[in-house]
Amino acid sequence: MTAPASPTARSADAATAFRTLLLQRYVDLVRHCAALGMTVDAVDTERVRMRLPCRPEFIGDTEHALLHNGVITSLIDSACGCAVGARIGKPQRIATLDLRVDYLRAATFGADLLCEAECYRLARSIAFVRAQVWQGSAETTPIAHAVAAFILSTSTTNSGFL
Amino acid sequence: MNAALNAALDDARAAWRSTGDASALVAHIPYAAWLGLHITRAADGAPVFHLPFRDTLIGNYKLPALHGGVTAGFAENAATLHLLLVQDEPRIPKTVDFSIDYLRSAHAADLQAECTVERLGHRVAQVQVRVIQDDGKEAARRTIALARMHFILYSPEP
Incomplete structure (x- = not known):
């Protein structure tokens, strides 16, 4: 006969299950992410990796075949939100408080965009996130760097985010 | 420089200035056209940017609320288009950085x-953006977000 799992073990299991849910369903549940064709490639305890496919409709500068910064910001906001969810480890409504993006170099048409976001501090009501974006396998030459703060809802009912 | 594209940009700007029709300029930027953005002219002649609501702009489906990336992407497009309309930039200006403060949740409605x-x-140019929702019920228009963006302006090759 096995001993019943401790509450800590149960909540760790629930957090793992929630991260699996983020990996498999996040994009379907956030409609705009699905519309842009984003995917979640990896979810860790405080870090996620998301991908945005390179599509002609995401071009911002036709003359130089550059992707629009606005769509990069959408990827960053989505990945940052997902990272906060991964760190919390259970469904909770969150909202972006602010977001700042530095565009380090232009994103050229032809390769998918990847964003890795890390929730590096989770306080009682605020989560702090940093993120980096690159193209294809060029992980060492980032296109954008971002920092964001999210506010966590105090509502006990699950009124939205997953 | 691609002469045909730059001539198209000049023509699009001229169309806005003479008739208030900015559709050619929006069509010039594929992502702005994909978002479904359009531009009207305020009483004082200033451009006003509009993003009609559609289902695929939703982030949180239970509230429902617009995706934060939609508000940000719309603000970035508005800043870029504004600069192209009011200045004579010969090409799409490069962006240095972008910052946005979300003041209120954006309802599932037009921006x-x-x-x-x-x-x-x-x-360098700095452009401020105020993103607004008007639910039509109250006189007060709600400011959803304030954003700002730095651009590098075009300079001819030395």
Whole structure:
């Protein structure tokens, strides 16, 4: 006969299950992410990796075949939100408080965009996130760097985010 | 420089200035066209940016609320288009950075934006964006977000 799992073990299991849910369903549940064709490639305890496919409709500068910064910001906001969810480890409504993006170099048409976001501090009501974006396998030459703060809802009912 | 594309940009700007029709300019930027953005002219002649609501702009489906990336992407498009309309930039300006403060949750409804060029130097311009929702019920229009963006202005090759 096995001993019943401790509450800590149960909540760790629930957090793992929630991260699996983020990996498999996040994009379907956030409609705009699905519309842009984003995917979640990896979810860790405080870090996620998301991908945005390179599509002609995401071009911002036709003359130089550059992707629009606005769509990069959408990827960053989505990945940052997902990272906060991964760190919390259970469904909770969150909202972006602010977001700042530095565009380090232009994103050229032809390769998918990847964003890795890390929730590096989770306080009682605020989560702090940093993120980096690159193209294809060029992980060492980032296109954008971002920092964001999210506010966590105090509502006990699950009124939205997953 | 691609002469045909730059001539198209000049023509699009001329169309806006003479008739208030900015559809050619929006069509010039594929992502702006994909978002479904359009531009009207305020009483004082300033451009007003509009993003009609559609289902695929939703982030949180239970509230429902617009995706934060939609508000941000719309603000970035508005700032860029504003600069192209009010200045004579010969090409799409490069972006240095972008910052946005979300003041209120954006309802599942149309967005509007108004921009001002707060700084115009030789090399850099700073544009402020106010993103607004007007639910039609109250007189007060709600400011959803305030954003700002730095651009590098075009300079001819030395």
